[in-house]
Amino acid sequence: MTVGGDLLIGASRVAGAAGVFRAVDPATGHTLEPAFTLADAADVAHACALADAAFDTYRETAPAERAAFLETIASEIEALGDALIERAMSETGLPRPRLEGERARTCNQLRLFARLVRSGDALDARIDPALPERKPLPRADLRLRRIAVGPVAVFGASNFPLAFSVAGGDTASALAAGCPVVVKGHPAHPGTSALVGGAVQAAVARCGLPEGVFSLLFADNERAGALVSDPRIQAVGFTGSRAGGVALMRIAQSRPQPIPVYGELSAVNPVFLLPAALEARADALGAQFVDSLTLGAGQFCTNPGLLLAVDGPDLDRFVASAATALAQRAAQTMLTPGIAEAYRRGVVRLAGERNVECAARGLESGEPNRGQAGLYTTDADSFLAQPALHEEIFGSTALVVRCRDAAQLTAVARALEGQLTATLQLDADDARDTTLARALLPTLERKAGRILVNGWPTGVEVTHAMVHGGPWPATTDGRSTSVGTAAIERFLRPVCYQDMPDSLLPQALQDANPWRVRRLVDGNMVLGGDA
Amino acid sequence: MTVGGDLLIGASRVAGAAGVFRAVDPATGHTLEPAFTLADAADVAHACALADAAFDTYRETAPAERAAFLETIASEIEALGDALIERAMSETGLPRPRLEGERARTCNQLRLFARLVRSGDALDARIDPALPERKPLPRADLRLRRIAVGPVAVFGASNFPLAFSVAGGDTASALAAGCPVVVKGHPAHPGTSALVGGAVQAAVARCGLPEGVFSLLFADNERAGALVSDPRIQAVGFTGSRAGGVALMRIAQSRPQPIPVYGELSAVNPVFLLPAALEARADALGAQFVDSLTLGAGQFCTNPGLLLAVDGPDLDRFVASAATALAQRAAQTMLTPGIAEAYRRGVVRLAGERNVECAARGLESGEPNRGQAGLYTTDADSFLAQPALHEEIFGSTALVVRCRDAAQLTAVARALEGQLTATLQLDADDARDTTLARALLPTLERKAGRILVNGWPTGVEVTHAMVHGGPWPATTDGRSTSVGTAAIERFLRPVCYQDMPDSLLPQALQDANPWRVRRLVDGNMVLGGDA
Structure with missing residues (x-):
């Protein structure tokens, strides 16, 4: 299996005309071969033109045909074998088991969407029969179905090189909806992207679909913007930084025809440690929390970056337990030098904020791009007064907020921005916790897309009931999810047929x-x- | 029944502090008593604060309770009796039968949403049971429901003083979703708005709901903007001009937390006259078309403002038939002096465009604010070259575009902007028409929310399969509808509960x-x- 450096535009492999770049192995800091080429404006336009040309055919594929295509993509990805895992390891610093698990999730996701497509449920077919005898006027025959919105631009994420990248959730749901997809691959893992892109390209050919159903581009910011501006693109999927997502949103809104951007931006995923739970199992909670915080070097959108509890000896025990566990954690390779540097600076910034104390740091490392875990504490008055304490630090650092009482805990919950998740650690048999949970839930429902009890937010199942979304600024559009079968709704719109x-x-x-x-x-x- | 001039803020009647205005009877040009007061910034903020305070209670009402509330609104509107119809007639110039029909539609709409709420279908409840034995990791129990997005601002439309106004489609669907509503009443029919607002206010009290579930404000542009900017408002419903809708969208997008604006802006609702249909029934089609064009003085979002056909003697017959019918139509009172003047100017502009010919004008009138119908023709080359010919003229004027052949007809279809509707007049037994229809349909599906065969687009049923929406600029968000039960989706977002x-x-x-x-x-x- 060789990794080529070309763009995949429709059925072709094309050398981009706007320069080259190489991936970096974050574990060593060394660049990796081969060079990958960057798309120029003509490459972007060509991919969009092919996508538009493929749209009317692809969106009308029968459920069985479209489902088979999604399943073929999964098989083609599996057929890449260990070369995919090895390339992804070298480009991301993520360990083999994680990447093998992520590959399984990616393929399962494609197959789940295939089942959804086969069922036809997403078509939302509706028939209101004619009422020719109705007075004063007869009613026409009215029938509704959902159709694909058009070609979709998908921006690969850095932190899931498979599950949120070239053939990840956005691509799977857009293809399932009947939308051709133009992927802008993340520059942190171009080799992984190219391998998966080749698998999708092969599936398009094997299924006899129009070539424009899928393209993969690498592009600088200017050409990425041109992709969002292209009049043939009808929606955008993005997972990444708040600044990046907002920039794409502005471009999408400035078009003569504005289009939706489904961006997943930032979240600190608050965890509420309720009194009885804390009393009963502060030590265990502290250890479990550190496991969640440090998973994948903390590079999850659902990483628990904020803990909230009423201050007291039980919270002290939790912090001590977490500090002990965290202090023994090795620094982990982060995804890119840029992410590692942003993380380092974010921790320095947090540590320098007023009334913020360091409870523990993880082990240091002399190797490049390692993220050293961190646990900090503050009081709720400071948290409420300092907006900077609400900001996400992408990596294994969390902030514990000590609240005076349950009322202040609730006030802090109300002051939070929109979140992907909110978690309650509670004792369901203790009235203190259930009463407080009932008081918090209306606020948490307003703030988050998913509310967990006695779990940890990392780990997102791909099912029918999953919501990976939430109010701004967790996402740009809290009315939808980017994980699970409900994600298909993003890329559909209703059309009514009258007396046809x-x-x-x-x-x-x-x-x-x-x-x-x-x-x-x-x-x-x-x-x-x-x- | 007396009409008061106060704002309705929660359970109170409050004199707005930002000045007064009066309605105008467009049929006579005379102002009507009483004076209505305008909200100042504090009034807007007060209504939003009450809505926010009511939100958590209202959104958790049981289906039976919320449904009963919607039904009570309908009963309270009916209990207003003839006073409502008479006030609406004097404020809009619309005739009694139209307003009685619109009242029936408004109440039926509330009752249809009540049935939807009672069914619980809109909750979209989903359960993915836990899989504790799954390897390598167990699956948590995941459950999804849709919850209301939050308080909604609804802007009443001028052209449906009941069905798209204070208790119209946007309000009904938002209330059905569980969202408190703050209505900004249209200044063209404040008395009608106040009567209906009073009915909703009475229903809130009668059902024992928190007062903030509903408020009605009158406001100038600055305070209307403040309503959209208020951080407690979470979505906006609007029907009106393209400029007005775009202005609200810009405000909504500039908020620290952007929110969706569901605006219905403009459409010309193309009607395609296919060859066999034209050959068989050009005369009848011409007469039917004029009935649709002049209904309600052409003041419908779905008014058929554009006709497209292959040129020839059959199209000549259609134009002649339509011209004969239209020339006998009396000028009709338009909704407001502003709308009448904009219509007059729009027709002058169209008549002055290059290669546009007048086929007929309706009868003139010396009375104020009358709209004189108009029918114009042009050729497809000119239509394709002149963007101004694509613009909506709100009123009873249409443009016939003569195409060289079927290929040019298809090219014109592709050049159209997004539309609420597209209509095919065809002979289903003639291969010429069905072949051309099949060629056009993929384009029409991309362009319109509703596609009709052998009907006319005016008249929008309120059912499950209706779509009153469409791609930009027909609406600001083509993924939804403003009429029919699917409209509830605009005001809902999914929340997932994990192991709760x-x-x-x-x-x-x-x-x-x-x-x-x-x-x-x-x-x-x-x-x-x-x-």
Whole structure:
């Protein structure tokens, strides 16, 4: 398996005309071969033109055909074998088990979307039959289905080189919806991206689909902006920094035709340690917390960066337990030199804030790009007064906020920005905790996309009920999720057909229901098997 | 029934502190009593604060309770009796039958949303049971429901003083979703707004809901902007001009926390006259078209302002038939002096464009604010070259575009902006028409929210399968509809609960399913009755 440095535009491999770059092995700081080429404006436009040309054909593929395509992508990724894992290890510093797990998740995700597509549920087919005898006016026959919005630009994330990258969640859900995808690969793992992109390209060919269904570009900021500006692109998926996401949003909103940007930006994922739980298991919670905080060098969107509890001896025990565990943790390789440097600076900034104390640091390392874990504490008055304490530090550092009482804990919850997750550690049999949980829940529901009890937020299942999203600034659009089958809704829009002859109707809406999809008929759900 | 001039802020009637205004009877040009007061910044903030205070209670009302509230609003509106119709007639110039029909539609709409709420379908409840034995890691119990996004600002539209105004579609769907609503009433019909607002206020009290569930303000542009800027407002519903909608969108996007604006802006609603249909029934189509064009003085978002056909004797017959019918139409009172003047100027502008010919004008009138119908023709080359010919003229004027052949007809379709509707007049038994329809449909699906066959776009049913929406600039967000039960989705966002004890879960997700809502369990739909 060789890694090529070309762009994948439709069925072609093309050398980009805007320069070259190389990946860096963050564990060593050494650059990796080969050189990858950067797209120029014409490359971007070419990929978008192919995507647009493929759109009408691809969006009308039958459920079985589109599902088979998603499954073929999964098989092609698996067929890359160990070369993919090895390249990803060298480009990201992530260990083998993590990457093997992530590959499994990526392929399972594609197959879950294939099942969703096959079911036809996402078509949301609805039929309101005509009422020719209705007075004063008859009612027309009205039928609704969801169709794909158009070609989608997906920006690969740095921190999940497989599951949130070239064939990750955004790509899988957009393809499942019927949208061609133009991926802008993350420069931190171009070799991994190129291998996966080749797998998708092979799946397109194997399934006989129009070549424009998928392209993979590498691009500088200017050309990435041109991708978002291209009039053929109809939606954007992005996971990354707040600044990056906001910049793309501004470009998308300035177009003659504005388009949605689904950006996952930043979160500190507050964990509330309720009194009875803290009393019963402060020591265990401290150790578990450090496991979650340091997983993957803390480079998860759902990393628990903020702990909130009523101050007292139980919280002291928690902090002591966490500090002990954390102090023994080795520094871990971070994804890129830039991320490692931003992390280092973020910790320095936090440590310099007023009324912030260091409870523990992890082990140091002389190796490049290692992230040294950190645990800091402050009081709630300071937290409420200092906006800088609310900001995410991407990596294994967390802040414990000591609250005076339950009322202040609730006030701090209200002061938080939008979050991907919020977690309650509680004792369900103790009225102190359940009462406080009931008081907190309305606030947490307003703030977060997922609320956990007695778990830790890292680890996001890909299922039907998962929500990986949340109010601004956790994401740019809190009405949706980027993980789980509900993610397909981002890339669909409803179309109504009025009095259309059966032969002209899309198959999902024809009387005979040839695809046997479930349909809402006059407001009543009729399952596909009943048709 | 007396009409008061106060703002309705929660349960209070408050004189606004920012001046007064009066409605104008467009049929006579005379001002109407009483004076209505305008909100100042404190009034806006007060309404938003009450809405926010009501939110957590209101959004957790049980389906039966919230449904009863919607039904009570409908009853209270009906209890206003003829005073509402008479006031609306004097403020809008619309005739009694139209307003009685609109009142029925408004109340039916509230009752349809009540049925949707009672069903619990919009909760989209999903349960992915825990898999404690799964390897390598167990799966947590994951449950999803949709919750209301927060307080919503609704801007009443001028052209539907009941169905798109104070208790119209946006308000009904937001209340159904569980969102408190702050309405900014349209200044063209303040008395109608105040009467309906009083009915909603009475329903809030009668149902024992927190007063902040509903407020009605009148406001100038600055204070209307402040309403959109208020940090407690979480979404905006708007129907009106493109300039107005874009201005609100810019304000919403400039907030520290951007929020969605669901604006319905402009459309010309193209009608394609296919060859066999034109050959068989050009005369009848011409007369039907004029009925649709002149309905309600052409003041519908779905008014058919653009006709497209292959040039020839059949199209000549259509134009002649339409011209004959239109020339006999009386000028109709338009909604406001401003709208009448904008219409007059729009027609003058169109008539002055290069290669545009007048086919017919309706009857003139010496009375104030009358809109004189108009029918113009041009050729497709000119239409493609002149962007001004694509613009909506709000009122009873349409443009016929003569295309050289079917290929040019398709090219014109591709050049159109986003639309609320697109209509095909076709003969389903003639291969010429069905072939051309098949060629056009992929383009029309990209361009419009609703595609009609052998009907006219005016008249929008409120059902489950209706889509009143469409790609930019028909609306600011083509992923949704403002009419029909799917409109509720605009005001909902998903929240996931992970491993939450049953007693802390919202009722829709509890094991016992006390509300008997349908749920997606591990990907399989389980209907509420099966629970």
